[in-house]
Amino acid sequence: MGKTILIVDDSSSVRQVVGITLRSAGYEVLEGRDGRDALSQLKGQKVHLIISDVNMPNMDGISFVKEVKQRPEYRFTPVVMLTTESQDAKKAEGKAAGAKAWVVKPFLPEALVNVVQMLVLP
Template identity: 70%
Template sequence: MAKTIMVVDDSASLRQVVGIALKSAGYEICEASDGRDALSKLNGQKVHLVVSDVNMPNMDGITFVKELRKLPAYKFTPVIMLTTENQEAKKAEGQAAGAKAWMVKPFKPEQMLMAVSKLCLP
């Protein structure tokens, strides 16, 4: 059975690019436009990994990760932050919130797939 990855980004084109890369590697994709949208779509369904932007309207990525960690079903779901942010302070904030990896845009699809395959829950 294919593993499901949630892609959370306010840019539809970026969600599409990430989605194409992941689908080509055999993953199922669900999308959300920001943290609040993502939380509303996570209704107990199995998600093996989340790829999230940091800077988004309504709920930013770091707040989203903190909220995700409060949900028992997603407490251990790995999160990759995909963002234009590259300051160490932001990365530390992301890690403290529970993000497992940090990728800076623009990203290479191979890079993304390598990180996803390493972090994806069984």
């Protein structure tokens, strides 16, 4: 069984592109429409990595990461922010919340897979 990655983005097309990219690289994929929906997906199962947008309705990505890091079973789960946001202040906010990497949209699928492979140990 492959490693599981949770994709959190309010854009179904982004979830679809990221999902196809990760599945073709051999990963299992869960999806959340926003931070609140993604939290409901986390039911104690092992998630090896989370990829989250920043700007989403209901619960934004930074708030989502803070909430995930409060849960003991996900405290050490690496988080990649995948977003159009590129300001240093926003990146610092993400890092303070617990994000390990920041990828700016639009992205190259190979670049995303490289980041995932660096953070998800075999």
